[in-house]
Amino acid sequence: MNPTPAAWRLSVAPMMDWTDRHCRYFHRLITRRTRLYTEMVSTGALVHGDVARHLDHDAAEHPLALQVGGNDPGELAHSAKLAQAWGYDEINLNCGCPSDRVQRGAFGACLMAEPQRVADGVKAMRDACTLPVTVKHRIGIDRVERYDFVRDFVGTVSQAGCEVFIVHARNAWLDGLSPKDNREIPPLRYAVVHRLKQDFPALTIVLNGGIAGDAAIREQLPHVDGVMIGREAYHHPWTMAGWDRGFLGDTTAAPPVREAVEAAMVAYMQALQARGQLWPQAARHMLGLWNGTPGARRWRQVWSDHRLKHEPVARVAALAQAARVGAVCHDTVALEA
Numbered sequence: 001m002n003p004t005p006a007a008w009r010l011s012v013a014p015m016m017d018w019t020d021r022h023c024r025y026f027h028r029l030i031t032r033r034t035r036l037y038t039e040m041v042s043t044g045a046l047v048h049g050d051v052a053r054h055l056d057h058d059a060a061e062h063p064l065a066l067q068v069g070g071n072d073p074g075e076l077a078h079s080a081k082l083a084q085a086w087g088y089d090e091i092n093l094n095c096g097c098p099s100d101r102v103q104r105g106a107f108g109a110c111l112m113a114e115p116q117r118v119a120d121g122v123k124a125m126r127d128a129c130t131l132p133v134t135v136k137h138r139i140g141i142d143r144v145e146r147y148d149f150v151r152d153f154v155g156t157v158s159q160a161g162c163e164v165f166i167v168h169a170r171n172a173w174l175d176g177l178s179p180k181d182n183r184e185i186p187p188l189r190y191a192v193v194h195r196l197k198q199d200f201p202a203l204t205i206v207l208n209g210g211i212a213g214d215a216a217i218r219e220q221l222p223h224v225d226g227v228m229i230g231r232e233a234y235h236h237p238w239t240m241a242g243w244d245r246g247f248l249g250d251t252t253a254a255p256p257v258r259e260a261v262e263a264a265m266v267a268y269m270q271a272l273q274a275r276g277q278l279w280p281q282a283a284r285h286m287l288g289l290w291n292g293t294p295g296a297r298r299w300r301q302v303w304s305d306h307r308l309k310h311e312p313v314a315r316v317a318a319l320a321q322a323a324r325v326g327a328v329c330h331d332t333v334a335l336e337a
Contacts, residue, residue, distance in 0.1 A: 022281060095135055
């Protein structure tokens with residue numbers, strides 16, 4: 001049985017090359033309650049690859065969902081068992097990625113043309129685990145903009161027991177657009193997602209696509225059960241700082257402090273370095289921490305300077321702080337002059 005729809009009220013989207021375990025650890029320092037998602041992991045990688053590398057995570061990351069890509073019911077069932085064994089809170093099937101590589105594997109957005117296949121995969125996953133099995137998809141593929149296409153997709157898949165649908169409010173154009181262009185060129189049509197909620201009131205419908213800022217979140221929540229934020233959360237992570245109190249009912253926790261978040265990430269990266277891992281793999285995810293504040297550019301330049309990648313983390317942190325504070329002081333003097 002799924003948790004209540006409130007569990008999906010706010011979430012950060014799965015983003016390839018971005019939402020790895022280091023990114024999720026960083027995001028969790030800013031928001032305790034927002035639902036986080038892994039990058040998409042192919043079922044083939046979980047059947048034949050290094051399972052620990054794909055599934056290991058920190059306990060602090062919960063609530064945490066594993067997103068998988070695949071179309072074979074047996075492999076999807078195997079992935080669902082692994083998700084439960086590794087302690088995830090949800091397993092999500094990707095039916096929205098339009099990349100050529102994903103299409104060659106016959107999964108992602110092209111699965112929207114085969115709703116029964118998706119339903120069979122969902123049933124196999126539900127039979128294999130007790131986790132919520134959810135689906136993330138588009139509102140259409142190519143130039144098909146008929147509402148009945150996405151309505152029938154949701155209807156068929158829900159009959160297999162899926163109760164949570166995360167809907168990217170754009171079509172996926174499977175030919176002629178890059179994945180980046182597919183996030184920007186097909187028009188956003190939020191009204192389609194609103195209508196899905198009206199037609200399927202018993203389902204949990206989460207809207208994704210182009211949402212930036214608290215005002216936009218508030219505008220959408222009366223129409224759907226939740227909102228999933230992608231690039232805005234990654235590039236401007238401090239936008240999440242007020243979510244726990246403002247949207248997720250956590251009135252007891254003190255609001256996060258940027259300096260404390262930075263200090264916690266420095267400690268995290270020091271632990272990585274002590275284990276022989278390169279700390280820039282984690283630092284790249286926090287480069288937006290001070291965005292919008294004086295000195296942010298100078299601070300970001302230090303942390304992203306490849307010449308420092310083998311230096312002790314504490315030294316780089318000191319250089320970054322000095323650069324940021326120095327820039328602030330410089331700007332203050334310039335204003336007073």
